[in-house]
Amino acid sequence: MSGLRSRTFVRGVGEVAADAPVAAADDPGLRGDGFFETLLVRDGIVRLHAHLDRFERSAAAFGVRVDRREWTGIAEAVTDAVPPGVEAALRLTVARGGVEFATVRPVPASVLRGRAGVRALTLPRGTATVPDAPWLLAAAKTSSYAVNSAALREAARRGADDAVFVDAGGFVLEAPTANVLWRRDGRWRTPPQAGRAVLPGTTLAAVAAQVEVTEVPVRPGELLDGEGVWLLSSLRGAAPLRALDGRAVSVDEDATALLAGIALGTRCGSAGPSSGGTIGG
Numbered sequence: 001m002s003g004l005r006s007r008t009f010v011r012g013v014g015e016v017a018a019d020a021p022v023a024a025a026d027d028p029g030l031r032g033d034g035f036f037e038t039l040l041v042r043d044g045i046v047r048l049h050a051h052l053d054r055f056e057r058s059a060a061a062f063g064v065r066v067d068r069r070e071w072t073g074i075a076e077a078v079t080d081a082v083p084p085g086v087e088a089a090l091r092l093t094v095a096r097g098g099v100e101f102a103t104v105r106p107v108p109a110s111v112l113r114g115r116a117g118v119r120a121l122t123l124p125r126g127t128a129t130v131p132d133a134p135w136l137l138a139a140a141k142t143s144s145y146a147v148n149s150a151a152l153r154e155a156a157r158r159g160a161d162d163a164v165f166v167d168a169g170g171f172v173l174e175a176p177t178a179n180v181l182w183r184r185d186g187r188w189r190t191p192p193q194a195g196r197a198v199l200p201g202t203t204l205a206a207v208a209a210q211v212e213v214t215e216v217p218v219r220p221g222e223l224l225d226g227e228g229v230w231l232l233s234s235l236r237g238a239a240p241l242r243a244l245d246g247r248a249v250s251v252d253e254d255a256t257a258l259l260a261g262i263a264l265g266t267r268c269g270s271a272g273p274s275s276g277g278t279i280g281g
């Protein structure tokens with residue numbers, strides 16, 4: 001037993017039963033007309049401010065405002081009973097014009113397993129670029145995840161743990177719930193983000209604040225030539241890719257430990273940026 005109690009707070013209402021169907025009858029919720037953040041809780045909320053920054057950017061894309069201080073209070077209230085040493089998933093959700101709520105839940109077992117390594121397959125995502133149009137909600141973390149979930153189901157149906165989206169030109173974009181990072185010739189790389197269907201991840205940004213990460217277009221086959229590939233996201237941290245489309249990917253355990261330390265918050269601030277790194281081309 002982890003001692004973790006699932007909880008749900010509804011904005012403007014307060015705590016409700018953890019299993020209350022807060023958004024089930026809510027039209028914007030049903031249509032995915034909203035945005036959210038998923039954060040890791042591990043002896044405190046990991047990178048709360050980076051998540052709130054993106055939450056605010058998502059809100060702006062949806063034409064609404066979120067009150068940062070109020071959501072900080074909600075996040076702290078819903079997680080205040082998470083025991084030390086226990087990991088939990090905190091989710092902040094806004095359905096536009098509907099219910100706004102925060103939940104804390106156990107980190108899914110599949111996510112924890114993924115930290116030891118995942119087998120992924122590539123799936124086409126179609127469009128190569130996303131035009132700069134406000135209605136396309138680029139860079140917002142929208143709750144319209146039906147395609148992402150369907151991609152994960154397809155990966156599972158074909159015996160894989162995860163997927164890597166490629167665009168119409170055959171270049172890697174991201175995973176359905178993670179960014180892609182790889183290392184080649186001792187250098188960290190990630191696919192370009194601007195104007196493409198890639199969410200600016202907080203975990204990738206945390207890594208890029210400590211090591212230099214360069215944006216480089218890459219085809220799936222080229223990922224296999226390097227020293228390792230990782231899927232980065234808040235709950236999993238850094239999951240090393242062990243196979244892509246059935247072909248083995250090399251795994252660098254030291255690099256995985258370094259990334260996990262940064263991604264899971266255990267190395268936050270412990271090592272200064274090695275090269276002033278922000279993501280750049």
Ligand code: PLP
Pocket residue numbers: 038174175176177178179198199200201202203204232233234235
């Ligand atoms: N890309 C997508 C589509 C995601 O859903 C996520 C996280 O859920 C990420 C990237 C990684 O973002 P973060 O590191 O902020 O969790």
